[in-house]
Amino acid sequence: MQDEIQEIEAAALAAIKSARDEQELDGARVAFLGKKGRLTGASAGMKNLSKEDKPVIGQLLNAARSAITAALDAKRAGLQDAADRAALAGLDLTLPGRPAHPGGLHPLTRLRDRAVQICRRLGFALAEGPEIETEFHCFDALNTPPEHPARNEKDTFYFDSGKLLRTHTSTVQIRTMEGEAPPVRIIAPGSAYRRDEIDATHLSVFNQLEGLYVDTDVNVGDLKGTLEFFYRALFGEDTEVRFRPHFFPFTEPSFEIDIKLHVKGQAPKWIEVAGCGMVDPAVFESICASRGDDAYHPDKVTGFAFGMGLDRLAMIQWGIRDIRLLIENDARFLRQFA
Ligand code: DAH
Secondary structure, three states, rough: OHHHHHHHHHHHHHHHHHHOOHHHHEEEHHHHHHHHHHHHHHHHHHHOOOOHHHHHHHHHHHHHHHHHHHHHHHHHHHHHHHHHHHHHHOOOOOOOOOOOOOOOHHHHHHHHHHHHHHHHHHEEEEOOOOOEHHHHHHHHHHHHOOHHHOOOOOOOEEOOOOOOOOOOOOOOHHHHHHOOOEEOOOOOOOOEEEOOOOOOEEEOOOEEEEEEEEOHHHHHHHHHHHHHHHHHHHOOOOOOEEEEEEEEEEEEEEEEEEEEEEOOOEEEEEEEEEEEEOOOOHHHHHHHHHOOOOOOOOOOOOEEEEEEHHHHHHHHHOOOOOHHHHHHHHHHHHHHHH
């Protein structure tokens, strides 16, 4: 029986060696180690052996099984290696890689996100309103009388229904106060529309960031501190900010905000970036009338509001000279921000 085992082992190792692929290798495994395989058959003969022979032959059988199994494993790994090498044949690993083109955020999106983040740190929550608005929300409720030039058909996109594309995001102030009792502290980024001639600094669709803070005892100091903090957080600690008296129908007093722009090779100049002011009592009265309560009675609450042009801020941030670049989608321009 010893000879038989040796002969089986040698035959198995030879079959494994000559196997050309996984399938032939598996055939060899089944032929020798399978249920009806030769070594399995030889093991069945153990029961006829004498007590003395059993352990000796048992050991031989085990050794043969281990040797065949090891040879199978080694051959399988070898075949896999060869298959891997064949798959890579002809592949030039020294060729330069194909560059990936990751997308990037539009500069306006980047600027808006940063502006929103700064305001959120100050406790402002996001609010929104429709872009197709009523004259009431766009003008009347904001103390803007019918004869005001902003309401002129030449300056505004009206629909036949009498609604219009909002000319500013200040509409969201009204919608917020109609729906929520004070205190409110909101910002509303969004589009605004005007029938403007399009040139290097004007688009007929542009982007604003509106803000409103109403509570008891809100004062001009709060307004100034908040907006100075905002512009310094956005443009850097030494940004110079100036509040210039102005007029808006919905705030009293009102200011325009300028920041000092430094461009290499040019004298520094002040440029206007926002309008703001203390909410006019007439606006609070109008809100009380629409709500049918006196939650916003001008004797009880005060507030400040501001509205800034986001396109303008992006132009300042990156020294963009023509606002039209922001909507032309020229990849050569946009790639610089990716
Ligand atoms: N709505 C104004 C505009 O579009 C900007 C503005 C000025 C908004 C003063 C305000 C504000 O909230 O208080 O020109």
